[in-house]
Amino acid sequence: MIISPSLLSCDFTNIEKELNYFSHIDNVWFHLDIMDGHFVPNFTLGGPLAKQIVSKTKLPIDAHIMVSNPEFHGELLKDTGIHNLTFHLEATDNPLELIKKFKGYFKSVGISIKPNTPVSSISLEVLKAIDLLLIMSVEPGFGGQSFIESTYNKMNDVVTLKKNHDLSFMVQIDGGVNNLNSTKLKDHGANNLVAGSYIFKDGPSNYEKKLESLRS
Ligand code: DX5
Ligand code: ZN
Secondary structure (H helix, E strand, C coil), X not given: CEXXXXXXXXXXXXXXXXXXXXXCCCCECEEEEEEECCCCCCECCCHHHHHHXXXXXXXXEEEXXXXXXXXXXXXXXXXXXXXXXXXXXXXXXXXHHHHHHHXXXXXXXXXXXXXXXCHHHCCHHHHHXXXXXXXXXXXXXXXXXXXXXXXXXXXXXXXXXXXXXXXXXXXXXXXXXXXXXXXXXXHCCCCEEEECHHHHCCCHHHHHHHHHXXXX
16 A cells, blocks of 8 residues: 655755654655646645755655646656656546657656546556556545545445456545544555645644554
8 A cells, every 4th residue: 555645744944854753664755746726726836846856855756736737737747757646537538648648758647537527537558558556545636635435436436347347547535534534445446545724734743643643
């Protein structure tokens, strides 16, 4: 299980310190939310800051772009050194074309669906092409929201599809993840959990404990 602390909830004024608290732990990716103030009603950061963050850690950076024009933002991020780029299915008419393009820029490419987007709206061609599927378990835009329970039904659909078509993409869950739902999420096929407020809210002395509690 890969755990991805969502940097949206960390202390950005001490970013290097925050990243270092996790540097000795295995199977950690940092989740970096990139929002354009249009696809979602919030705004975060872009390429230059993403590049600086990448330079401060050896751990992989996983960018989740919540933007209306993923092609434009993907271009801006291509030389930042981020490991994975995930864009939203709802933001494009040509997901397959974009995946192919981004595969030339990033080691790993993912697609994400919002809570009201059914798994059936992702074509088999897209499922075959991705490295990661991000199922949003809250409406994208803000940390600290409550987990939406219907996510489990979507995960069941994904498990069936993966089995029937012998697909190997990673299943990432983002939003409202904590120690009370992590086991159930794992049992429903998750192999990457993103957690922001749960990991960061009680300060650095609890980060590792919190992270391990999501794996157990
Ligand atoms: C929300 C972001 C999440 C967010 C999760 O749009 O995509 O990554 O940081 O925060 P928590 O874990 O607090 O729900
Ligand atoms: Zn995210």
